[in-house]
Each structure stands twice: as structure tokens, then as C-alpha cells.
Amino acid sequence: MVTLYGMRDSGNCYKPRLLLHKLGRPFRHVEVNALDGSTRRQEFLALNANGRVPLLEIEDGRRIAESNAILLYLAEGTQFIPANVYERGLVYQWLFFEQYSHEPYVAVRRALMRFPERQKDATPERLAQTLKLGTDALAVMDKQLGATPFMAGTTLSVADIALYAYTYDAHQYGFELEQFPAVSAWLQRVEADPGHVPEDWVPTEEA
Structure with missing residues (x-):
């Protein structure tokens, strides 16, 4: 059984949990x-010197960090990565888009507004920047x-899982999703796909 180190209250950590559940893979x-x-x-830095989650530890003790790298590893040979080159x-394109054009603004704004520890960084300028550039990313989507x-x-892939994790609740942090009807309809399609679980889901000990 693989082990996933992560936070329940993190979109990046939600991504691999959601995929593992869809795959029916215990962890x-x-x-x-x-x-x-x-x-x-020190005990966690010994596992990941970068000191970040999520971190996946596979059965033989080897480890993989970075949320989208974990998605690609777990989805290898499944319907969540297309066979056609x-x-x-295109899946890789949207994974890079998520990391460079979406997550730095949509996810960062969420963190600035959600976590008391981050509110000292929530200056009016930073909030305005994240709102504008996050809105630009949603328009591209x-x-x-x-x-x-x-x-x-035409099919759900790891690109959708990666982008869903910080888009589904973006309306709570000032992003006007009603401006983006195609994004809103896509959120419903992702949530209707078999094996969907909410962000705070983690397996029971018996899993």
C-alpha cells in the first residue's frame, strides 16, 4: 500500500487523494x-528535503514529491492519461498551465484569505494582483x-483533476465564476464523474 503525506486543507494534496479514490487504489x-x-x-525533511506536501511513498520506500508529478505517476497506464502522444x-500543457498560470494566483489568493497565518501577506496590492491574474487564468480555461x-x-484526465482542486471553491475567494459558464458546467461534469470525493476526504484506517 502506498502512503500519502499531506494536508486535508490543501488543494495540491487533494489532487492525488481524488485520483487514488477514482482508481480504487488503497492508500x-x-x-x-x-x-x-x-x-x-527533521523526520519529514528526511523524507522530502524540500519540506513540502504532498509526498507519495510507494511500497518499496521510494518517494515522489510535487502534486502533478504524483498524478502522472499514479495515472500511468490508466484512462486518466491518453495513449495518443x-x-x-495536451494533458501536460494544462498541467504546466495549472502550475504557472493558475495555482500561483487562484490558490495563493485562497491561502491569503483562508489561513490566519497568511493574512499578514494579504496586502491590497497582492490581493488585487491575484484576483486579476487568477481571473485571466479562468478566462483561458x-x-x-x-x-x-x-x-x-473529450475525456476527464489528470489535467482536470489538477485544475479542479483550486477552481471548485474559487468563488469563495472573490472569483466570479458566473462570468465563466463553461468553467461552471465543467465543474459539474468533474463532480459527476465516478469516484468523486470532497477535498476533506481521507481513507479510513481499514482502507
């Missing part, structure tokens, strides 16, 4: 919280989703 969840400093303790390239039902084509 052990170990709560490691960046907000209380536990990711900087071009379609697979909306254009794509006006042409295809999922981010990389």
Missing part, C-alpha cells in the same frame, strides 16, 4: 501540516472548455 494518509511547521521537522501532450468538455479533450 494510507499521514497528516503533515505546513501551517504548524511539521513539514520542517498528441493528446498526452473558459475558452478551452467552450470547445471541449474537458481540459484536454
Whole structure:
């Protein structure tokens, strides 16, 4: 059984939990919280020198960090990564988009407004920047989703899982999702896909 180190209250950590549940793959969840400093303790740094979650430990003890890298590892050979090389390239395109154009603004704004530890950084300038650039990213998604039902084509992939994790609740942090009807319809399609679980879901000990 694989072990996933992560926070329940993190979109990046939600991504692999959601995929593992969709795959029906049992795993052990170990709560490691960046907000209380536990990711900087020596015992965790021995597992991941970068001191970040999520972190996946596979059965033989080897480890993989970074949420989208974990998604690609877990989805290898499944329907969540296309077999066609071009379609697979589109999945990679949207994974990079998520990390460079979406997460730094949508997810960062969420953290600034959600976690008391981050509110000292929530200056009016930073909030305005994250709102503008996050809205720009949602507009790019909306254009794509006006042409295809999922981010990389006609079927749900790891690109959708990656982008869903910080989009589904973006309206709570000032993003006006009603401006983006294609994104709103896509959120409903992702949530209707078999095996969907909410962000705070973790397996029981028996899993």
C-alpha cells in the first residue's frame, strides 16, 4: 500500500487523494501540516528535503514529491492519461498551465484569505494582483472548455483533476465564476464523474 503525506486543507494534496479514490487504489494518509511547521521537522525533511506536501511513498520506500508529478505517476497506464502522444501532450500543457498560470494566483489568493497565518501577506496590492491574474487564468480555461468538455479533450484526465482542486471553491475567494459558464458546467461534469470525493476526504484506517 502506498502512503500519502499531506494536508486535508490543501488543494495540491487533494489532487492525488481524488485520483487514488477514482482508481480504487488503497492508500494510507499521514497528516503533515505546513501551517504548524511539521513539514520542517527533521523526520519529514528526511523524507522530502524540500519540506513540502504532498509526498507519495510507494511500497518499496521510494518517494515522489510535487502534486502533478504524483498524478502522472499514479495515472500511468490508466484512462486518466491518453495513449495518443498528441493528446498526452495536451494533458501536460494544462498541467504546466495549472502550475504557472493558475495555482500561483487562484490558490495563493485562497491561502491569503483562508489561513490566519497568511493574512499578514494579504496586502491590497497582492490581493488585487491575484484576483486579476487568477481571473485571466479562468478566462483561458473558459475558452478551452467552450470547445471541449474537458481540459484536454473529450475525456476527464489528470489535467482536470489538477485544475479542479483550486477552481471548485474559487468563488469563495472573490472569483466570479458566473462570468465563466463553461468553467461552471465543467465543474459539474468533474463532480459527476465516478469516484468523486470532497477535498476533506481521507481513507479510513481499514482502507
